Amino acid sequence: MKSFIRLIPLTILSLFFLISTTIAANSSKLTDVYTYANYDQVVTTHLYLDLNIDFGSMSLAGFAELSLKWLDTNSTEVVLDTRDLVINKILAQNSAGQWQQVSFNLAEHDDVLGAKLTIKTLPNTDKLRIYYHSTPQASGLQWLSPEQTAGKEKPFLFSQNQAIHARSWIPIQDTPSVRVTYTARIITNKDLLVVMSANNEPNTERDGDYFFSMPQAVPAYLIAIAVGDLHFKAMSHQTGVYAEKYILDAAVAEFDDSQAMIDTAEKMYGKYRWGRYDLLILPPSFPFGGMENPRLSFITPTVIAGDKSLVNLIAHELAHSWSGNLVTNETWRDLWLNEGFTSYVENRIMEAVFGKDRAIMEQALDVQGLTTEIIELAPGDTQLYIDLKGRDPDHAFSSVPYTKGQLFLIYLENKFGRERFDAFVLDYFDHHVFKSIGTTKFLKYLKANLTHKYPNIVSDEVLHEWIYKQGLPRYVPKPISTAFSTIDNETLAWLNDETKFSQLLTSDWTLHEWLYFINNLPLNINIDKMTILDNKFDLTHSKNAEITHAWYLLSIRVGYDAIYPAMFKYLMTIGRRKLIVPLYKELADTKEGKAWALNVYIKARLGYHSLARGTIDAILNK
Ligand SMILES: [Zn+2]
Numbered sequence: 001m002k003s004f005i006r007l008i009p010l011t012i013l014s015l016f017f018l019i020s021t022t023i024a025a026n027s028s029k030l031t032d033v034y035t036y037a038n039y040d041q042v043v044t045t046h047l048y049l050d051l052n053i054d055f056g057s058m059s060l061a062g063f064a065e066l067s068l069k070w071l072d073t074n075s076t077e078v079v080l081d082t083r084d085l086v087i088n089k090i091l092a093q094n095s096a097g098q099w100q101q102v103s104f105n106l107a108e109h110d111d112v113l114g115a116k117l118t119i120k121t122l123p124n125t126d127k128l129r130i131y132y133h134s135t136p137q138a139s140g141l142q143w144l145s146p147e148q149t150a151g152k153e154k155p156f157l158f159s160q161n162q163a164i165h166a167r168s169w170i171p172i173q174d175t176p177s178v179r180v181t182y183t184a185r186i187i188t189n190k191d192l193l194v195v196m197s198a199n200n201e202p203n204t205e206r207d208g209d210y211f212f213s214m215p216q217a218v219p220a221y222l223i224a225i226a227v228g229d230l231h232f233k234a235m236s237h238q239t240g241v242y243a244e245k246y247i248l249d250a251a252v253a254e255f256d257d258s259q260a261m262i263d264t265a266e267k268m269y270g271k272y273r274w275g276r277y278d279l280l281i282l283p284p285s286f287p288f289g290g291m292e293n294p295r296l297s298f299i300t301p302t303v304i305a306g307d308k309s310l311v312n313l314i315a316h317e318l319a320h321s322w323s324g325n326l327v328t329n330e331t332w333r334d335l336w337l338n339e340g341f342t343s344y345v346e347n348r349i350m351e352a353v354f355g356k357d358r359a360i361m362e363q364a365l366d367v368q369g370l371t372t373e374i375i376e377l378a379p380g381d382t383q384l385y386i387d388l389k390g391r392d393p394d395h396a397f398s399s400v401p402y403t404k405g406q407l408f409l410i411y412l413e414n415k416f417g418r419e420r421f422d423a424f425v426l427d428y429f430d431h432h433v434f435k436s437i438g439t440t441k442f443l444k445y446l447k448a449n450l451t452h453k454y455p456n457i458v459s460d461e462v463l464h465e466w467i468y469k470q471g472l473p474r475y476v477p478k479p480i481s482t483a484f485s486t487i488d489n490e491t492l493a494w495l496n497d498e499t500k501f502s503q504l505l506t507s508d509w510t511l512h513e514w515l516y517f518i519n520n521l522p523l524n525i526n527i528d529k530m531t532i533l534d535n536k537f538d539l540t541h542s543k544n545a546e547i548t549h550a551w552y553l554l555s556i557r558v559g560y561d562a563i564y565p566a567m568f569k570y571l572m573t574i575g576r577r578k579l580i581v582p583l584y585k586e587l588a589d590t591k592e593g594k595a596w597a598l599n600v601y602i603k604a605r606l607g608y609h610s611l612a613r614g615t616i617d618a619i620l621n622k
Pocket of ligand 1 (some may be wrong): 002292316320342
């Protein structure tokens with residue numbers, strides 16, 4: 001996933017939940033405390049979904065059929081994760097092929113984990129069929145009315161399962177430690193197209209009745225579905241875009257380097273093992289930048305800037321085809337293995353396709369973000385191996401697993417040289433294909449295959465500091481962009497009135513230079529200078545959502561009020577947390593700002609995803 005926004009520190013309310021949920025969900029033998037599943041006794045190997053999508057009742061209804069593999073043949077129960085599901089009945093099939101109704105217990109709802117579903121099975125149960133329906137409050141689904149889409153005529157639905165939201169629409173072993181292949185039959189309105197993280201066929205007939213097959217085993221958080229007035233356009237033999245018509249051509253033009261990115265990544269990290277790679281452009285309410293659903297990355301439209309300046313997001317989601325989707329973090333405490341490796345691979349793809357200067361600028365901007373964020377984070381949240389202490393695993397997402405994780409890998413690359421380090425990463429992926437791995441096991445692998453193989457370069461203590469200690473080590477790599485140094489000098493001279501405004505050499509600035517410039521303007525900048533900048537460059541109405549975000553943030557801080565009408569529209573149309581949450585936070589710092597924010601939020605809230613709502617509710621004490 002891309003676009004981390006740290007969730008709000010514990011409110012009194014969530015403190016209560018924390019106390020009530022600090023007990024591990026499953027027995028201590030199992031490493032993932034965020035699942036009720038008894039996956040040490042039985043694992044699901046295949047899932048078949050037979051679901052009807054009903055936009056009227058905002059519900060998915062039908063059954064899920066789970067194929068089981070028993071690890072403990074004495075066990076007679078299967079425990080699954082659910083959240084806000086209504087379970088109607090459960091059938092079990094024995095090895096002779098006979099189906100029989102079995103009893104089950106759906107426990108009380110827990111605010112973090114959902115409701116534990118315990119199923120009493122028959123001897124030799126091979127398959128379970130769970131008849132159920134989801135409810136409108138499903139945390140993993142967002143239902144959009146036609147008015148909330150660009151086309152305004154047809155509704156839209158999309159899922160976002162990471163971290164533990166799969167259970168809100170599928171009764172399943174919802175842990176990254178268990179992988180399933182899946183097939184699905186999905187029925188919906190005849191004029192809508194359904195896509196999944198599976199074998200989407202570009203020429204599918206639009207008839208409301210769709211079949212899918214995903215032959216590669218994936219954890220529950222990578223099962224994904226979207227439904228809407230979607231159309232397809234190819235970018236290359238292997239890549240294409242699904243989107244609403246209004247944005248299809250723009251998306252194809254923006255992302256047509258996707259094939260080059262795949263080819264580049266394959267050269268460095270081995271074969272792309274998923275078949276097609278398509279992009280799905282979601283409505284602007286999608287709360288993240290992107291989600292790496294296999295074969296079909298889900299992408300925010302806010303990165304379609306018209307100049308390919310934000311396509312590192314595609315490199316990021318594509319990179320997950322190796323780190324994350326192929327080699328998966330075992331629990332959400334190990335998230336840095338997914339996101340640190342992915343941020344590293346993303347940047348390597350960007351360097352290969354767009355050049356070293358751009359890759360370094362992107363690194364430097366991310367490091368600035370990390371340095372700022374790390375000051376605000378609770379100390380335990382600044383460790384790569386994060387201590388979640390029973391909090392919702394959505395709290396694991398900050399720039400620490402991403403950028404600190406990436407810096408750790410850059411550090412190793414610098415120490416061992418690119419040739420050795422690339423060979424290590426390639427082998428690491430190859431050794432763990434379609435498997436999950438935790439931090440302890442990774443560290444053992446790293447020592448055996450890199451740091452002990454080439455001894456006396458990086459000590460065990462240094463590795464330990466990177467992974468288990470708080471904050472940033474003193475030897476953290478510092479990416480230096482000469483373009484940014486030039487901007488520092490020019491900006492300082494202008495702010496001190498040593499040079500004229502016209503001497504700022506903005507004409508060939510890239511997005512990254514603009515972001516760096518805005519992010520580093522001082523908070524005591526006088527309003528005249530803000531006005532001059534805005535008059536000349538119309539930053540308040542920039543078409544690039546990242547630039548407007550940075551400009552609004554600065555403007556709120558320094559009291560430049562001309563942005564408010566445009567920022568109102570921005571907050572009403574965009575639901576991506578990275579772009580809106582910091583603005584609400586900044587506004588909430590003053591009484592007048594908070595009153596203005598509340599007024600906007602009352603109007604915008606319905607259009608936001610539940611994950612964004614939860615965060616902003618807490619900021620504004622709703
Ligand atoms: Zn990611």
